[in-house]
Amino acid sequence: MTLRGHRVPMVFSLLVWLVIWEVLGRAGWISLIPPFSEVLASFGEVVSSSSFEEAARITLQAFGIGMALSFAIGIGLGILMGTSRAFGSLMGMWVNIFESSPLTAVVPALMALLGFGLPTMVVTVVLFSVWVIALDTQVGVERVNPSLVEMGRSFGAGRRRLFSSIVLRAALPELLAGIRLGLLRGLKGVVIGQLLIAVVGVGYLFELYSRNFLMPEFWSLLIVLFAFAFLASEVVGYFERKVSFYASSR
């Protein structure tokens, strides 16, 4: 969009939306949505409260452990699926099924099996994120130009070398894309897990705020989460862009 001949980047439209939010909030149409300025005002309080610190700690812990597991399992699985056709088609069925299933339904079972704490949250994160990581890794590995591999072989590279120097590098764009999507899904997983468990983490906080109708606080917390998701996505996106220059010429 251009304003007086200068192109305004799309990000600024979010600012416009914030203004709209402020106006609507002040008009008081929906008591649910306080003016943005109030949300901003409560921000400091929320973030510095001890319950937030506790919630953040638990969330980050579960998210971190879960994502680490997802990366290990997902990338490993993806590589296997990409290099072996038989394995790829075998696992492919399962991975595809789980990637699009409402795995949210499994969380209550996890709660019954693993309790209401960290293990359930970690498994939820893994369940939400591992499939897309595996699938994208598989695609990346499959896409590797066979002549690149042949070239490596012709120069005497051993299996391990071939892999680390050529295959992984060539598959990097898809791998990073998978990781980015995995991060976002993992975050959704940890939030959903906590919403269902309800007595821990941000799920508990959301419960608390909404029960006591502390709307500015609720939205503050939501924005923190959204911002975290955005940040994680952008960080990986940055690396994605750095390798994308060779993505099309492989």
Added chain:
Amino acid sequence: MSVTQTALRPTRVLARPWVLRVLSILVVLCLWEWAGRVPVSIAFPTFTDTLAAFVDMLADGTFASAYAETLGPLLVGVGLTAVGGVLAGVVMGLSPRAQWFGLPVFIVLQAAPSAAIIPLITFVYGIGFAAKVFAVVLLSAPVIVLNSYRGVANAPRSLIEMGDSFQANTRQRVWKIVIPAASGLIFAGLRLGLAQGFTGAILAELIITPTGVGDLITYYRSLADYPRMFAAILSIIIFASVSITLLQRLELRLFRPEMRPS
């Protein structure tokens, strides 16, 4: 890039021989049975127990009434987003102004854990049908909108130029060239939206108000009737997978001729 890949990844699997697949299912079931017998946990039923519960629930109409309740908001919600979402995405693809205003919002909604908003829904829509529809819409809209947008935005320039060279007016350009070219991604978006819709429906039933399949899960958990609980979970996983796979087959059949442009 990955949305597209995920969306258009024709399940190469579907072309594979059935043997491997059936074998893998059998292996999984055996593992399940064994794990249940060990038992891994008192809350982990064997496959056979789960199967028995599944058949019971099928026979005594439990599933029928539960799905009747769950499918309502799901279909209405996905129906709404299908129409509204595709429209929004197409408009955003065609109008730079709409794109400027709308795209960042939907990108944020798609990336963020929007499920966190679900507890709030009750304040506006109560705990009834509307609340559940809203949950479905909230989760399925972004992916449908974004895919429709991408379909339109990525319509092949050369086809549009060809249309221009034959003096196509705007209406013709949109309806005869852009939208048909975008239809593959639009349809893929609908499929992904349905998958998200299932999640929304279940979440609503687990968080907002116990009805349908979600209620089955929580109810049987409260009774510690794990075979029935697992059967309910299994049923929704199967149901969702089957419907999405059917959509995917349809997608391939409708859009396969145009895997390669021009």
Added chain:
Amino acid sequence: MTEPATHSPDAAVGTPTVDAAVRVVDLVKDFGSDVHAIGGLSFDVPRGELTSIIGPSGCGKTTTLKVIAGLAEPTSGRVEVEGRPVTGPGPDRAMVFQDFALLPWATVLRNAAFGLELKGVPRRERESVAREYVAKVGLAGHEDVYPHQLSGGMRQRVGLARALAVDADILLMDEPFASVDEQIRRKFQEDLLNLLSDEDKTVIFVTHSIEEAVYVSDQIVLLTRGPSTVSTVVRPGLDHSAGSDSVRRSTAYLDWVERIWQELESYLEN
């Protein structure tokens, strides 16, 4: 053997000696502030003849064609079709695209009829006209086939049928045979000449291939490297009545190819 027509920009603009269907006058085209694709082109396209535009890569041949088609705007200068300046695409011109630009979801028949469809011609009528041209380009029987089922050469023939079906006086062809197999390409050139002999069209033909230009053209416009200007305009004047093989072996043909080749070489080295 015909002598090359000496060409000076003034001759074309000031005193038109040729019945020109299309007239390019001092055409300049820049992309942004850095890319100067065309640096001042002037030439005439005689009515009823096939004029080729050739030149080194990046000399703006396709851009020139697009400006004539009305799909791109000149930075300065103008293009006149039938004496009127070009402001956009029009029913007097039809284009054949290098990448075929066929609708993948439509049959051969619908693709061939697409130009007419956009004009609002009723279905029955446009389908019968399209059928006629599909047959003329040698694709009779393939009407209900989809583009992905066709070879590159066949797809281009559909593109040609589509352009012919709208009955525009001027046909613009953008490297139409570039994506076609080498073996088929020669046949296409011959088929094109046969086809055009029945139609009364002015054709502007952009190509990379000197042999192709010499074979099919009545007039060849040679462009310099970008920012391009007209280097020369020549008229091969080959006699096609003797059959394609003998034309391709004739000294006239070979001499022209050689001459143009040397001309191009001379400024490729500069």
